Amino acid sequence: MLINELKKASMEALKAKDKEARAALSVVINKYNLMSIELKAQGKEISDADLVAIISKTLKELQDEKDGFIKVNRPDRVSAIEVQENTLKAYLPKMLSEDEIKEEIGKLEDKSIPSIMKHFKANFAGKVDMGLVNKVARSL
Secondary structure, eight states: OHHHHHHHHHHHHHHTTOHHHHHHHHHHHHHHHHHHHHHHHTTOOOOHHHHHHHHHHHHHHHHHHHHHHHHTTOHHHHHHHHHHHHHHHTTSOOOOOHHHHHHHHHHOSOOOHHHHHHHHHHHSTTTSOHHHHHHHHHHO
């Protein structure tokens, strides 16, 4: 599972004294553990798709944090956050390109926006930027 890779990378970052990578990985691992506890209470198992969603959400939070540091002119923190972002991006699956999205939309019978969005959310969660899907669908 992907969580095992993250834990291993976290230990390697700890040994290498890479504070930024370790911080980013620790945040994701902690969020994973919390979600795992919540899902177990509901009688469900956590999956790699859930972990990808956690990583994506953490990346968005880091982007917001970075924007704040840019506004207050803290280049040291901006560069530290960029290291954290790059560390986490390595664990995300390859995202679909615009051409791949167009090709997938072409395969669908119902090409209405809600139908397209539902299809991509169900089949490509974590592997596609839903904003990009919406933009491509509206351009067709």
